[in-house]
Amino acid sequence: MTSTTIPSTMRASVLLEAGRIEMQERPVPTAGPGEVLVRVGSVGVCGSDVHYYKHGRIGDMVVTAPLVLGHEVSGTIVAVGPGVEEDRVGERVALDPQVPCRRCRQCKAGRSNLCPFMEFYATPPFDGTFCDYVTAPADQAFAVPDSMSDESAALLEPLSVGLWAAHKGNVGPGDQVLIAGAGPIGAMVAQAVRACGATDIVVTDFVDSRRERITSFGATRALHPVQDKDEIAALRVDTFVDCSGATPAVLSGIASTRGGGAVVLVGLGAEEMPIPVQLIATREITLTGVFRYIDTWPRGIELETSGAVHLDDMVTARYPLEQVEEALNADSDPLSMKAVVVVNPAA
Template structure:
């Protein structure tokens, strides 16, 4: 039976236009066939949320109508649509915020993250999770163990970026990995790399507080990209994962990879950058990108349960739903690693 406490309306924090957030009262969405209705518990603040809030767009994705941000989400199933067992009501879940078409060649070949018809939370025109309730495909709402906090469950989404990144980089036991950027995604990549067996994970960042923190979150070493440039250049990393979005970091990391190594682009940076193509070709360096993830929640949950990744320790700032604007500005505090909106 559906949870009888579900109201007819809910709160939603809405981005009206660039830099303008308004709390609105909206109807609670209805779970359609194959869907679940989830009462939102925690929502992590992602750099993409901040980018939409401050700039109104990311590349070709433009906020041209009111939009609810937030896609790192956990909660509790309170109702189900047709075809979904009612026994799921009451489950605590973490949501993979993708809704692929399930019909195209990418979906059918297991690469649904590349679906051209993808509907993704908090990507125009699809609303996200800074609200009391959301709907999700039932098979993309992953049950989480009782030992996992709501905040940790929400952070399975950025962990998924880290897991997909190390998958694309083909990181394995004994590898040396260079990561640019000691923010939340850099920390997730570092932890995922260590969980995959990497022996040495070197992380670069300009900010001292982030370098200090990252060694407790997967990194074996933390270097300043300018002051320690010689040490970075001396590396022969098996893989380089670029999480900062800074072109100088990208160019530095490319030359710190061994011949035949791999480079994975994760950070949101310039739309274009001049690359040393002759060098990449001569060194046979593989260069690829990351766009979301595929089937990473089960692995993330298992790693968290086994104590091989730490999620709760990333959370430094917490805000209620009424203070989403403050949460989106939390990165102005150099001590902020990860801000989370506590909805319920």
């Protein structure tokens, strides 16, 4: 392994059980063959982190042992393992948190995000990145330009969700898109579909402050789901993207989708819900979901550096590593958009 001077131990913020975080001292991991060791810079707080913290589980993914949360991550390569070019040491990177097996049928079919053997930061039993150092496959560490902040580099991960949703919804120039939910992912989707050429981007949300803010992130209109229900019902959009997980929003969005359009489910709500099968069939609507992403980092870096998306503007609160618990509770503020944990501030 080639490296700079690295300590033997590091700080790690560890979820011991639902609602209980503890700072621990842990050994610094070692980069194996084909891997890099990254000194963590910034880590975005995701809704999944919050859910694990508050409930100890997401569906059948259950926290049964101490777990380091955090998967939206940027940093600097400080060491490389065998088989990795030594000149990568010192490179600023954004990390794709997925480690697929690369051998199963899904991986070989180009659906690596659906790999049944996936290792993913902060998904039990795999530790995440609320710590000083992490390892990653070298080809999952994407170099970012000096013009991009650590925070923007970390937020390429949630932007990737938006880009994958736009891809699954086949969004193109001149399209009209309806998005349910004006939170962080809704804002990422709005920016992503705008970058794809959508010209009318309608976002719905109950919270006044979110509706007011979403027009800064690509939305052309922001509507109240109940007060503006007639206007929403009259829409016939090319693509509907649900980022709320709310059954009424999903049903309303499907009804507002044109014949031949697409419905993309991003938000996770009820495990089951009734859907209008006859309407979907007679309008030939494509109904699909989003689970992570494939090869979106190069596109995200291009969009951010060109000014097509604005990730730094998403950040509404910053916390040091010792205040991860406060960061995980930041979403209780309706004015919060994106909280970031600054693990190691940029020099």
